[in-house]
Amino acid sequence: MYDLSTRKRALALVAQGRSLNSVSRETGISRAAIRSWQDRLEPLPRMAPPDPGPPADERAYAYLLGLYLGDGCISGHPRGTGYYLRIACADSWPGLIDACETAMRAISPTGRTYRVQAQGYVSVVSYSRHWPYLFPQHGPGKKHERPIALDPWQQVIVEAHPWEFIRGLIHSDGCRITNWTTRIVGGERKRYEYPRYFFTNRSADIVRLFTNALDQVGVGWKQANAFNISIARKASVALMDAHVGPKY
Known part of the structure; x- marks a missing residue:
C-alpha cells in the first residue's frame, strides 16, 4: 500500500512526460500500480513544457513549415503527455519523403522520426511536447475552416528563406x-x-x-x-x- 503523497509524486512524474518504465525504475512502484492510480485519482494538471524558441536550422524549418501547411497535422497523445507531428507524403515521390524526414529530424527537439506506411502514402512522424510551439497554426478543425497566420518569428524565417518555404508548399x-x-x-x-x-x-x-x-x-x-x-x-x-x- 502507498500513501496519497507517494501516488501523487509518481503521477506527477508521468505528467512531466516520463514513461511508466522510467517512473517505475525511479520509484520502485510497478507500472501496473501507477496505471491503476491514473484511473482512480483525480487527474493532475499536465506541466506545460518550456517554449523552445525558434529552431536553429531555419532553412529546414521554412521547408517543413511549407509541408506542414499543406499536408501536415498535429495530434495530442491520448494521455496528454505530448504531441505527434505527421506529414503525409505520396508514395510516388520517394525523394520528397526523404527530404521531409531529413527536415523533420533537424527540427525535432528529440531528433527522432519514423515512417508509417498507409495505402498510397507514407506519414513521416515525430513525437515531442513542443510541436504546438513550433507550429502555432495547430488548432481544432481543418486549416481552410479557420484563420491561418504566421507568428512574427515565423515571418522572419520565411522572409529569410522564401525559396525553402515555397519549395515546401509546392512539394x-x-x-x-x-x-x-x-x-x-x-x-x-x-x-x-x-x-x-x-x-x-x-x-x-x-x-x-x-x-x-x-x-x-x-x-x-x-x-x-x-x-x-x-x-x-x-x-x-x-x-x-x-x-x-x-x-x-
Missing part, C-alpha cells in the same frame, strides 16, 4: 506540369509545349502566404480560380526550376 500542394498548344506557322499546324507550376489549397490564408513569398522572389503568378495559383511566364518558370523543380 505538399503543388506540381510542375507540361502544357501544350498548337499554332499555324507557314501554313502548318505545329505543337508547342511549355512547363507550368500550379499550387492548390482551399485556405485563402495559405494561398496568400504562398503568393507573398512568390512576390518576394520576383515570380509572376496568376490566380486561376479561388483555390489555384498558376505560374506560366517563361522567366518565372525558370526561377522555379532553379530553386524548386519537379517532385521526385
